[in-house]
Amino acid sequence: MHTIPLQIRFSDIDALGHVNNAVYLNFLELARVSFWKSLFVMKNDIDFPFILARAEIDFRHPLHLSDSANISVRTGRIGNASWDFQYIIRSENENLVIMEAKTVQVYFDYSVRKSVMIPEAMRSVLNKSAAETS
Numbered sequence: 001m002h003t004i005p006l007q008i009r010f011s012d013i014d015a016l017g018h019v020n021n022a023v024y025l026n027f028l029e030l031a032r033v034s035f036w037k038s039l040f041v042m043k044n045d046i047d048f049p050f051i052l053a054r055a056e057i058d059f060r061h062p063l064h065l066s067d068s069a070n071i072s073v074r075t076g077r078i079g080n081a082s083w084d085f086q087y088i089i090r091s092e093n094e095n096l097v098i099m100e101a102k103t104v105q106v107y108f109d110y111s112v113r114k115s116v117m118i119p120e121a122m123r124s125v126l127n128k129s130a131a132e133t134s
């Protein structure tokens with residue numbers, strides 16, 4: 001799994017004193033971008049040939065400003081034109097599972113503005129990363 005530390009900011013905290021549920025989508029994005037950059041050479045900072053089609057989040061425990069936590073991401077299911085990333089946030093203090101999530105990415109050709117089949121070279125890298133984390 002590809003793991004990065006989370007930096008919990010004061011602005012992430014809601015009136016109940018824990019990380020607001022909407023912030024978790026930002027955490028998923030941070031992990032997804034970092035993971036993608038670890039898998040593929042990018043020509044520029046916005047070289048992401050996919051769109052996010054779905055996000056599912058299961059909240060297990062609250063996360064607070066004083067907590068230290070990491071988010072891990074790995075490749076899951078790989079289809080013809082889409083694939084899953086699976087995520088988990090764990091607190092470092094108590095090794096609790098804070099959140100588990102899944103996103104579905106669709107390979108997207110921005111020039112024709114539609115989804116297309118995942119190129120074989122990309123599929124190979126995704127398959128390799130999925131096998132390494134199984």
